[in-house]
Amino acid sequence: MKDFDVIVVGGGITGAGTARDCALRGLSVLLIERDDIATGATGRNHGLLHSGARYAVTDRESAAECISENMILKKVARHCVDDTSGLFITLPEDDLAYQATFVESCHAAGIKAEVIDPKEALKMEPSVNPGIIGAVKVPDGCVDPFRLCSANIVDAKLHGAKIALRSEVVGFIKEGDTVRGVKVLDRSTHQVTDYYARVVVNAAGIWGHHIASLAGVNIGMFPAKGALLIFAHRVNGMVINRCRKPANADILVPGDTVCVIGTTSTRVPYEECDNMRVTPEEVSLLLSEGAKLAPCLEHTRILRGYAGVRPLVSADNDPSGRNISRGIVCLDHESRDGVKGLVSITGGKLMTYRLMAEIATDTVCRKLGVEATCQTAKLPLPGSEGGGLEKIAKKIWDVPTTAQKALVGRFGAGAAHLDFGEDKGGVICECEEVTVAEVDAAAEYLDVNDLVDLRRRTRVGMGTCQGELCACRAAGRLAKANGCASKARNDLKAFMRERWKGMYPVAWGETLREASYTQWVYSEVLGLNED
Amino acid sequence: MRFDTVIIGGGLSSLVCGIKLQKAGERCLIISAGQNALHFSSGTFGLLGRLPDGSEVSEPMKSLSFLPEAHPYSKIGVDKMTEYVAGVPDFFESCGVRLHPSPRSGELGMPVNGYRVTPMGSFKPGWLAMDEVTLLQSKDDISWSRALIVNFSGFLDFNAGFIAEGLSRRGVECRVEAVTIADVENLRRNPTEMRSIGIARVMGKESNWKEFGSKVRELVKGEDLVILPEVFGLGDPVIIQWLREMIPAEVMFVGTMPPSVPGIRTQMRLKKSFEAAGGTFLQGDTAVDPLVENGRVISVHTVNLGKLSLSADNFVLASGHLFGKGLEATPSKVYEPVFGLDTDFPSDRKAWCDEDFFAPQGYDGYGVVCDELFRPSIEGRMIENLYVVGSEVGGCNSLYEGSGAGVAIMTAMSVADSILAGR
Numbered sequence: 001m002k003d004f005d006v007i008v009v010g011g012g013i014t015g016a017g018t019a020r021d022c023a024l025r026g027l028s029v030l031l032i033e034r035d036d037i038a039t040g041a042t043g044r045n046h047g048l049l050h051s052g053a054r055y056a057v058t059d060r061e062s063a064a065e066c067i068s069e070n071m072i073l074k075k076v077a078r079h080c081v082d083d084t085s086g087l088f089i090t091l092p093e094d095d096l097a098y099q100a101t102f103v104e105s106c107h108a109a110g111i112k113a114e115v116i117d118p119k120e121a122l123k124m125e126p127s128v129n130p131g132i133i134g135a136v137k138v139p140d141g142c143v144d145p146f147r148l149c150s151a152n153i154v155d156a157k158l159h160g161a162k163i164a165l166r167s168e169v170v171g172f173i174k175e176g177d178t179v180r181g182v183k184v185l186d187r188s189t190h191q192v193t194d195y196y197a198r199v200v201v202n203a204a205g206i207w208g209h210h211i212a213s214l215a216g217v218n219i220g221m222f223p224a225k226g227a228l229l230i231f232a233h234r235v236n237g238m239v240i241n242r243c244r245k246p247a248n249a250d251i252l253v254p255g256d257t258v259c260v261i262g263t264t265s266t267r268v269p270y271e272e273c274d275n276m277r278v279t280p281e282e283v284s285l286l287l288s289e290g291a292k293l294a295p296c297l298e299h300t301r302i303l304r305g306y307a308g309v310r311p312l313v314s315a316d317n318d319p320s321g322r323n324i325s326r327g328i329v330c331l332d333h334e335s336r337d338g339v340k341g342l343v344s345i346t347g348g349k350l351m352t353y354r355l356m357a358e359i360a361t362d363t364v365c366r367k368l369g370v371e372a373t374c375q376t377a378k379l380p381l382p383g384s385e386g387g388g389l390e391k392i393a394k395k396i397w398d399v400p401t402t403a404q405k406a407l408v409g410r411f412g413a414g415a416a417h418l419d420f421g422e423d424k425g426g427v428i429c430e431c432e433e434v435t436v437a438e439v440d441a442a443a444e445y446l447d448v449n450d451l452v453d454l455r456r457r458t459r460v461g462m463g464t465c466q467g468e469l470c471a472c473r474a475a476g477r478l479a480k481a482n483g484c485a486s487k488a489r490n491d492l493k494a495f496m497r498e499r500w501k502g503m504y505p506v507a508w509g510e511t512l513r514e515a516s517y518t519q520w521v522y523s524e525v526l527g528l529n530e531d
Numbered sequence: 532m533r534f535d536t537v538i539i540g541g542g543l544s545s546l547v548c549g550i551k552l553q554k555a556g557e558r559c560l561i562i563s564a565g566q567n568a569l570h571f572s573s574g575t576f577g578l579l580g581r582l583p584d585g586s587e588v589s590e591p592m593k594s595l596s597f598l599p600e601a602h603p604y605s606k607i608g609v610d611k612m613t614e615y616v617a618g619v620p621d622f623f624e625s626c627g628v629r630l631h632p633s634p635r636s637g638e639l640g641m642p643v644n645g646y647r648v649t650p651m652g653s654f655k656p657g658w659l660a661m662d663e664v665t666l667l668q669s670k671d672d673i674s675w676s677r678a679l680i681v682n683f684s685g686f687l688d689f690n691a692g693f694i695a696e697g698l699s700r701r702g703v704e705c706r707v708e709a710v711t712i713a714d715v716e717n718l719r720r721n722p723t724e725m726r727s728i729g730i731a732r733v734m735g736k737e738s739n740w741k742e743f744g745s746k747v748r749e750l751v752k753g754e755d756l757v758i759l760p761e762v763f764g765l766g767d768p769v770i771i772q773w774l775r776e777m778i779p780a781e782v783m784f785v786g787t788m789p790p791s792v793p794g795i796r797t798q799m800r801l802k803k804s805f806e807a808a809g810g811t812f813l814q815g816d817t818a819v820d821p822l823v824e825n826g827r828v829i830s831v832h833t834v835n836l837g838k839l840s841l842s843a844d845n846f847v848l849a850s851g852h853l854f855g856k857g858l859e860a861t862p863s864k865v866y867e868p869v870f871g872l873d874t875d876f877p878s879d880r881k882a883w884c885d886e887d888f889f890a891p892q893g894y895d896g897y898g899v900v901c902d903e904l905f906r907p908s909i910e911g912r913m914i915e916n917l918y919v920v921g922s923e924v925g926g927c928n929s930l931y932e933g934s935g936a937g938v939a940i941m942t943a944m945s946v947a948d949s950i951l952a953g954r
Contacts (some may be wrong), residue, residue, distance in 0.1 A: 028763050137834075206742070280581075280880070280881075340877050345900075370919060400546065403722075423685055425685075425719065425722050426687050426719070426725055427722040427723050428684050428687060430723060435722070436687070469788050469789070471686075472688075472690070473687040473688065473690075473787055473788070475690070476687065476690030476693065479692045479693065480691065482690060485652075485690075485693050485696035488692070488693070489651060489652075489693060489696065493653075493889070496889075497887065497889070498889045499888075500887075502890035504884055504886055506878070507860075507880075507883060507884045507894075508860040508861055508862050508883075509860060509861065512855070512860050512884075512894065513854055513860075515884075516853045516892075516894065516895070517571070517854045518853065518856065519888070519892060519895075519930060520568075520571060520930060521571065521788075521789060522888075522889075523889070523930055523931075524655070524930060524933070524935065525572075525573045525649070525786060525788075525789065526574050526649055526650050526653075526786075527649030527650075527651055527653040527654065527699045528649075528889070529889040530653040530654060530655055
């Protein structure tokens, strides 16, 4: 079939959420992604489930969106969310007077914000800087963006959506001023195919600027690079923020077995968006500011650095982009530019994706004259149905092992459907406790093409060893699943290069030590660099 | 406590130096923190596989003159290198470690690089190989037409598919099979036990390797090559020979993911040989708090022994490179943590690493600054009775050159000679 009600461009969280919402409302959907799911900003942020407190003072609208979505995701995406709660701390160098304004603004936006005694805060979160002079507790949390994106894709597919990964939109099919479809390059076969739809939704993040230009429309965007560092330990249990106007490196978010400090905000040219690299200056800034939040970071091993590009829509002349609203922008290009059949959904945040999808889908439905209400605020994502993770694990296994609990953490209730046959119990990734069963399931059901895709679905290679041994095991398993060892071998090379890209900017101490071992194994022992 | 020589580090260079000294009548102590490069060995020792400019080396001794002056081999000099290299097989043989060269041996036993099939199905040059490892004359020295590759069911650290792909590119038709035996199945109940060393322990039992061998024998259907993972003969390599005799085809063993069974066997045998010669091996301890006076090391301490000081006439530092913690790196420097020896590295951190994972990495060549006799210095002052051996010696990118084992053995021999000459 090449004819759809809606084509969604972009396999990030916004595109995935929009495809799911459209499919749930009975529309026929094709999602087109040029690479893999969650390759852009979706997979390159803090993984922070904002309470909205960060924006309460400066951006009331975003703050209100955040707290409302925060509460929704804690229900419908519970297997992707860790409800840690968060602290906004005041350091001696910060103005304590800001705290009152902050709390007041939080309350006005509907965010529960509780001033607590600094000593109490230290008890709640022992990693926090002991020098704090003020602390406010807010309902922040963390969210696994890969899992969230994958769950949306899975549910979209369950409701009939077609997903085309490694497929790039190279042009629009237009009749006069009406968009009728898109020309899509299959990046594996290099063939271009025409796909038709009554509405095309541009949900390509920062690349949405380019997509819109292909349709002859200009969206003035502001590519704001944000760099982050991942540490090898989860030093903090709660999210730690600075209680001040949003600035660089003032959020420390725990996630799974690690924690993440970020971000910076720098305008970058569009051409650089495809290859973001973390600079030494950014590393120094993140480290020195991070240590102010949690001093132990100074001695904690850094796993890697990475950077994403926020798809902000430019407003005024703001060199860093800090003052641009993180709010949602939905553009109907018919009313805005006279181009019919094209909608762009951009701005927003990872954790407001559901609302973005709802707004985009509402617009689509209005255009198509479809009356169907949005269900995503109530309907749990696959994996989040019923009970907590412990409960789900106990339903499947009498006494779940830690690997099985980790599995439920990633697949939610879906873990029950995995094949645990005779050959599947082996552990591929010891850091993240990923089993053969899980890797096979990802290869079979989750559109995994290579090791990097597999990492996004299963966390293989995301742990402290950064893929030292598991990458090779997983490559062997994928070679089996795909029946092509030479591809798996090249994928393994690409995977090791990709892992190194993140370690390179922080290559000293334990990180360099681990890298030197990995280089020994892959060059000397495996000879992966030889033919 | 007093020794003639105290050696810090327990890997290849330490053991070679210690055995040589101990056999010459020196009383030696080795302080070993734990694992070392032998545990992650490729099953071969490399002397020189590639020159710093990237050109491949076939006969390492003929290429020595192309090495820079700061290279450890250049410090030892061609004459001594020739003497040491020729003596290596016998030296190891006397320690119970049998090493064999490439079938294309050079004149007067001078080394010619052979090629090992890697776990990824590619080919790596090597000088001497451990018991089970096959060294081919060249990358094209493939005379087999059909290969049977046998793995253990559920063993993830040996990927037959990659080896099959590598060999089939060279015209060998490959078939992959998996077998299992009861004791290995038992290992699988705890998934993290299914690693090379776990299987090797199980396969040490006679009934097990015999059962495995006969299952493989039944699988052979006219193949002229059978490939098995390197998980046999951990305690006694004779099992490798018996398996070769049982199976009606040529048997080649190919490496697994670490840990390395041949490497660990070699380490165990060298350690045993050192102890049999009367040496003291301190396992699981770390040297700290050295006392250095007037350009001489007087004593060191260890974490476990606390106040007890270990004094000696000579000290040898063999604690490895970054991975062995013989060197440590901060954002601004690479330093040697025990003595604070002078190190050589560029201050601009950008030069430490290449953005490409597979390119030669600058950091690999950084190390302790040494004189011709491998004596280091502290703040420019030479330490008379301290020597550095192995990967900690700066001046060569041994991973890129494929010279890791060679540098370890050659520097160890050279330093042992210097110490013995000074008696």
